[in-house]
Amino acid sequence: MAFFEMVKTALRTVLSRPATIRYPAEPAKKTLLTRGHVTIDESRCISCGTCQRKCPAQAILLNKEEKTWQMDRLRCVVCNSCVDTCPVKCLFMDTQYTAPTVTRGVEIVTITYVKPVKAADKGEIQG
Amino acid sequence: MTKQIIIPFGPQHPVLPEPIHLDLVLEDEMVVEAIPSIGYIHRGFEKLVEKREFTEYVYVAERTCGICSFIHGLTYCQGIEEIMQVEVPERALFLRTIWSEYSRLHSHLLWLGLFADSFGFENLFMNAWRIRERILDVMEQTTGGRVIQGSCKIGGVRRDISGEKLGQMSKDLDSIGQELEELTNVFLRDASIKHRLKNVGVLSRDDAYSLGAVGPTARGSGVSLDMRKTGYAAYGKLNLETVAENDGDCYARCVVRCRELFTSIDLIQQAVRKIPDGPTDVKVTGTPDGEYFTRSEQPRGELVHYLKGNGTKFLVRSRIRTPTLTNIPPLVKMLQGCELADVPVIVLSIDPCISCTER
Numbered sequence: 001m002a003f004f005e006m007v008k009t010a011l012r013t014v015l016s017r018p019a020t021i022r023y024p025a026e027p028a029k030k031t032l033l034t035r036g037h038v039t040i041d042e043s044r045c046i047s048c049g050t051c052q053r054k055c056p057a058q059a060i061l062l063n064k065e066e067k068t069w070q071m072d073r074l075r076c077v078v079c080n081s082c083v084d085t086c087p088v089k090c091l092f093m094d095t096q097y098t099a100p101t102v103t104r105g106v107e108i109v110t111i112t113y114v115k116p117v118k119a120a121d122k123g124e125i126q127g
Numbered sequence: 128m129t130k131q132i133i134i135p136f137g138p139q140h141p142v143l144p145e146p147i148h149l150d151l152v153l154e155d156e157m158v159v160e161a162i163p164s165i166g167y168i169h170r171g172f173e174k175l176v177e178k179r180e181f182t183e184y185v186y187v188a189e190r191t192c193g194i195c196s197f198i199h200g201l202t203y204c205q206g207i208e209e210i211m212q213v214e215v216p217e218r219a220l221f222l223r224t225i226w227s228e229y230s231r232l233h234s235h236l237l238w239l240g241l242f243a244d245s246f247g248f249e250n251l252f253m254n255a256w257r258i259r260e261r262i263l264d265v266m267e268q269t270t271g272g273r274v275i276q277g278s279c280k281i282g283g284v285r286r287d288i289s290g291e292k293l294g295q296m297s298k299d300l301d302s303i304g305q306e307l308e309e310l311t312n313v314f315l316r317d318a319s320i321k322h323r324l325k326n327v328g329v330l331s332r333d334d335a336y337s338l339g340a341v342g343p344t345a346r347g348s349g350v351s352l353d354m355r356k357t358g359y360a361a362y363g364k365l366n367l368e369t370v371a372e373n374d375g376d377c378y379a380r381c382v383v384r385c386r387e388l389f390t391s392i393d394l395i396q397q398a399v400r401k402i403p404d405g406p407t408d409v410k411v412t413g414t415p416d417g418e419y420f421t422r423s424e425q426p427r428g429e430l431v432h433y434l435k436g437n438g439t440k441f442l443v444r445s446r447i448r449t450p451t452l453t454n455i456p457p458l459v460k461m462l463q464g465c466e467l468a469d470v471p472v473i474v475l476s477i478d479p480c481i482s483c484t485e486r
Contacts, residue, residue: 002316009309010250019257029264033271033286056179056186079186079277084285093271 044090051082145481206421219283234426283408324378328473342428347380354424
């Protein structure tokens with residue numbers, strides 16, 4: 001049975017620096033692997049739709065006709081599934097969390113990828 | 128005869144992190160019966176298994192719980208791997224074990240903090256969580272997520288940890304161990320804490336066994352049940368000593384968790400020493416056809432996942448039996464005959480995780 005067992009720890013914590021970060025004055029802790037939010041390189045996306053199929057939260061909608069990639073940031077659970085499965089590696093995981101928002105809405109990105117013209121096709125065009 | 132009154136406890140109560148409702152039947156200040164009711168945060172995760180491909184359901188399974196998320200993912204993957212007869216590489220099994228034990232460390236530290244808060248020791252609560260932050264930092268550095276790791280997948284793990292980082296982690300655990308010793312000494316020796324917890328919420332060994340207590344709740348009553356002894360992941364290759372106490376009161380359950388912190392550190396350091404080199408995953412082809420019951424040891428006790436597939440990429444049934452669900456009948460037993468003022472401490476002593484329970 002002991003009394004004042006906590007005193008040593010309490011005194012040390014009183015005299016030491018705070019364990020918390022003065023966020024936002026100081027930046028929040030981040031690591032190289034931190035999952036913040038998903039970003040897309042629209043110039044490389046081939047509109048295959050794998051990210052949409054593999055998203056467990058159904059946050060991604062790819063419209064092949066209109067060539068748009070939609071992301072509902074409030075549905076996304078930042079699981080990295082789309083980034084891992086993208087066949088052309090055009091999706092990236094940014095380490096920064098998304099900013100707070102006051103409105104619901106989807107983020108629409110227009111895909112600018114243009115399929116390269118094959119050598120045979122080139123010949124036809126030239127001919 | 129003393130007049131009986133019913134006092135509702137929860138679902139919103141300062142001591143409860145999650146909603147559970149108890150109707151406490153009182154005679155004066157003494158609880159004669161506790162009637163629990165759950166169902167405030169049911170999310171239908173088990174039904175969702177029919178709508179998500181079995182490879183994507185890992186992410187859903189992980190989100191069953193916000194504390195022991197990794198072990199949910201691991202248990203689900205284990206079940207699918209057994210159905211599909213997938214041989215998981217050794218290194219992946221060791222990494223799974225390391226992350227499981229880190230999960231246990233952070234869960235027990237969370238609980239110790241909340242428990243200290245439940246009996247009004249806020250300074251101790253903050254100190255427990257300060258140490259927990261160091262564990263969470265390692266989780267984030269190695270997996271990318273603080274509480275939802277997302278590093279388990281069918282056939283192995285998504286990420287490897289370099290040998291250098293593993294060595295650093297093992298070294299850091301030595302200094303974390305020293306801090307933990309100081310912290311747990313307060314829980315185990317302080318006179319006021321002992322006075323508050325000794326002989327409160329006593330659960331006898333027979334009751335613990337017959338009512339189906341699991342995890343630290345059972346081990347605090349002398350029932351030496353630990354699913355890690357079954358040797359899943361890499362536990363079979365590590366030297367594990369089950370921690371058990373015989374008193375069955377809140378103090379005993381606290382002692383079990385305090386001692387398990389050091390068991391976890393020991394297991395991680397053993398795993399770091401023994402981890403083999405090699406690949407961390409294998410390619411999985413095909414779809415699951417069959418059913419399997421898979422078990423693992425969560426920080427709160429035994430977790431069971433039942434999975435059934437029919438040869439398509441969508442499973443037909445998933446059933447998750449979480450440790451808190453099976454610890455509720457023992458809790459009701461503990462509450463019988465206790466004082467009203469002891470109810471928050473007793474409820475917290477089983478480490479209730481209601482989101483898990485209701486899925």
